[in-house]
Amino acid sequence: MGYFGNEHQVSFASRVFPKRGRTEAEVMAHLDEFGGKDVDDNHGHAIVYAMTLMNHLDAARISKVANMNFVKKNMLFKELMVGTERMSLEVKRMVIEILNYPDDARVRFTSGGSESLYCAINTARQWAKVERPRIAEPEIVVPYSIHAAMSKWCRYTGIKIKRVPLGPDFRADVKAIEKAVTANTIFIAGSAPCWPYGLYDNIEALSALAESRGIWMHVDACLGGFLAAFVERAGHKLPVWDFRNPGVRSISADLHKYGFACKPLSSITYRNKEFEKYHAFAPSDWPDGPYNTESMLGSTPAGPIASAWAVMQFLGEEGYVDLAKRCLQVKKRYIEGINAIEGMKCWESDLSPLVFEVPRGMDTFAVMGGLFDRQFYCLPCLQPPLIKIIVDPVTDEVVDGFVGALREVVDLVKKGSITIENLKPYM
Ligand SMILES: Cc1ncc(COP(=O)(O)O)c(C=O)c1O
Known part of the structure; x- marks a missing residue:
């Protein structure tokens, strides 16, 4: 059962539990294959908090x-x-x-x-x-x-x-x-x-x-x-x-x-x-x-x-303060980028997450579908319909990539080329 409530159906053609153990190389290669199908760290930690949150910098490696x-x-x-x-x-x-x-x-x-x-x-x-x-x-x-x-x-x-x-x-x-x-x-x-x-x-x-x-x-x-x-x-x-x-x-x-x-x-x-x-x-x-x-x-x-x-111990107070400052810069950049798209409006947020409205009359979930198709993952708020992103200490490229994709998607939703159907495969 996923976050959105849908049950993922998988059919197993043969037994999954092997009679004889596999080699370490085989096991690890298969695990890599599972992991490789997930959202990549860059997109995931920028936008979807729950997946690979803040998986960045040396701090992430040391933590792991x-x-x-x-x-x-x-x-x-x-x-x-x-x-x-x-x-x-x-x-x-x-x-x-x-x-x-x-x-x-x-x-x-x-x-x-x-x-x-x-x-x-x-x-x-x-x-x-x-x-x-x-x-x-x-x-x-x-x-x-x-x-x-x-x-x-x-x-x-x-x-x-x-x-x-x-x-x-x-x-x-x-x-x-x-x-x-x-x-x-x-x-x-x-x-x-x-x-x-x-x-x-x-x-x-x-x-x-x-x-x-x-x-x-x-x-x-x-x-x-x-x-x-x-x-x-x-x-x-x-x-x-x-x-x-x-x-x-x-x-x-x-x-x-x-x-x-x-x-x-x-x-x-x-x-x-x-x-x-x-x-x-x-x-x-x-x-x-x-x-x-x-x-x-x-x-x-x-x-x-x-x-x-x-x-x-690795970051110390100074390291955390630097990351916190970066979060505030990232948030400002998101707000400026998103608000510059016609009809989009970021809500005031005291800290994190940041939520925004799509243009009046536009389907929020169609916009999300278009973003997901472009590997920019985000979460919905239903009351009222809003899109949520996490304020993470990411690079400017990550923020600009998201804003660019959003601009493109909003345009395509207006033209009717992206609809809520785009979101369904991810649910
Ligand atoms: C304010 C708040 N409280 C509680 C939780 C639940 O935390 P967890 O997912 O670690 O159980 C969250 C998760 O995002 C949260 O944002």
Whole structure:
């Protein structure tokens, strides 16, 4: 099942599992063949975030090698891996230093943004069981634009989720969220920034609301956390989105996005130990005694943590700031190029992604089809129809290639030579 929901049908003419093993050369050649059919790094990392995101520069190579060197290690057995555990604690410390978190903040690794959001809601639920024991039917209240993973977790666990319509500026409508909060509400959240439009919710106002109602407040900075930290150091102003807001109890920030580490790796950080204590659960009602884990996973790969350590040490603050500055230049170049095409309009975005409208009356999905045909991949937003690109520290050629293809495609869609049919083979 792909991102767009279609099931890929493959028919197998013969057994795939061989009776006799193949040679290393054969195996590797076949793997290369699989990989060779994917979008290439250049196009993929520029436009489609989820595929080969930010797979660039020496940092990408070092991140990959570090991952490979630790690929067989399992963080489940930390006691046996004194050195790896030390490395992991250093990464946690660097997360605190980079994101300017309080000294006594507590970082936990997860397998990605989705797991960090699952943990945030779960931790709030465990906290509420102790601190709000009368709540039998817990609910969470979030802006409509918060990441879909929150709905997923609520479906898994039977927690009610209220997605509150956005304000006219496409940010959280804090007054409407306040109205939606009831005696059963355990948790509210905001994005910094949100995936659909790249906009920051008013975290300050949401934090004040959480404080006044005594409920959990989470900031989803999965996408932007590590980019925000460095664009701010480069002098770019952003809203106050973190623990500086006293009502914020947890923040998620993905190392495998703008941290440039290999997937899968994200962080969820609690303001203090007191809040962190509701995160972990070590079941012991089985023959083997307590089963302590970092977060939700059992076996936990050490490779991505090694890749985070390597890339953080290799780039240092100066390296990350340079990449963040490059992201801002790339964004400016995209905006200038796209807005120069008749009828196209980039939305204001606080950070990343960048979204834009196609000319009035034109089919957004036909435009996407034409771009895909030219190997320029992007993602859609449906409400309203928009095209989304990721702000990546790429070269001018990548940006200009995308803008050139877009100009050509828009013209062909106008003439009717490209339609939504062009998109169908990719779905
Ligand atoms: C704001 C935000 N939150 C959460 C997620 C989920 O992250 P992941 O894909 O690592 O599970 C994303 C992914 O793009 C995101 O942009």
